[in-house]
Amino acid sequence: MDAAIGFRARTGRAIAVVLTGDEPTLLWRGEVTLADPAAEGPYHQVMELPWGEAQVAVRELVSAIEALAQRAVRDVIADMKSKGIVIRAAGVVGSPQRNLDRIGNPHIRAHAAEGVLFRRVLELAAERNRLSCAGFTERDLSDVALTMKQLARAAGPPWRTDERLAAAAAWMALAEVRSKPPLRCG
Numbered sequence: 001m002d003a004a005i006g007f008r009a010r011t012g013r014a015i016a017v018v019l020t021g022d023e024p025t026l027l028w029r030g031e032v033t034l035a036d037p038a039a040e041g042p043y044h045q046v047m048e049l050p051w052g053e054a055q056v057a058v059r060e061l062v063s064a065i066e067a068l069a070q071r072a073v074r075d076v077i078a079d080m081k082s083k084g085i086v087i088r089a090a091g092v093v094g095s096p097q098r099n100l101d102r103i104g105n106p107h108i109r110a111h112a113a114e115g116v117l118f119r120r121v122l123e124l125a126a127e128r129n130r131l132s133c134a135g136f137t138e139r140d141l142s143d144v145a146l147t148m149k150q151l152a153r154a155a156g157p158p159w160r161t162d163e164r165l166a167a168a169a170a171w172m173a174l175a176e177v178r179s180k181p182p183l184r185c186g
Contacts, residue, residue, distance in 0.1 A: 001084060001085050002019050002174070003019060003080065003085050003174065004018070004029055004088060004173045004174035005017070005077075005126075005131075006092075006093070006165075006169035006170030007093065007094075007122045008093045009092060009094030010162070011041050011115070012034055012039075012041065012118070013032065014032050014072075014166075015031055015162040015163055015165075015166045016166060017029045017084070017166040018076070018080060019169040019174060020085065020174070024144075026167070026169065027080070028068065029078075029155060032073075033072065034118060035064075036044050041111075042058040043058060043109070043111075047106040048106065053151060066121050066124060068123055069124070070128050072125065073090070073125040074125075074129050083157045086162075087131060088131065088132060089131055089174050090123075090126035090132070090134070090169075090173055091133075091134045091166070091169025092135050092142060092169060093119075093140075094119025094137070095112065095116050095119055095137070096116075097116060098112065098116065100112055100116070109113060131172070138165060141172065144168040144171060145161070147168075148168050149164065151164075
């Protein structure tokens with residue numbers, strides 16, 4: 001059975017939803033950890049540094065986050081495979097790429113940088129796990145996310161905006177991979 005996984009990126013974690021079918025059918029949902037929950041976000045740890053220096057200072061932390069994301073995606077794929085489900089695509093919802101140099105307030109820039117980072121590491125993890133991948137912003141999926149409310153009954157609580165967005169991303173990624181050559185995030 002072909003399926004897709006959708007992620008709603010958050011700082012240090014992601015809400016994940018796996019869907020399949022011609023009509024969206026929920027197979028699994030959960031949360032994946034992308035960073036030590038006790039640690040401050042990587043850019044918050046260096047926000048007092050000039051932006052160029054901060055980017056260099058976080059490289060080791062970012063590498064660790066990339067490894068966690070890759071392992072988290074691999075674990076979900078393996079779990080689904082053990083149940084006869086093949087995840088073919090991933091959709092990732094999160095902050096869009098933007099010019100962070102232009103944000104003057106260091107605290108706001110730290111939040112923005114972490115938003116971009118956690119979307120990017122999930123996209124990279126999907127690609128490293130050989131999944132077709134599509135990246136989205138909340139705005140890209142606003143109409144589709146509303147249709148995912150119907151899954152709420154089958155899913156049971158909690159079925160919040162994050163779950164709806166992750167489901168919409170999975171659904172869009174699955175539709176794309178079924179109709180076109182493999183997607184690439186970024």
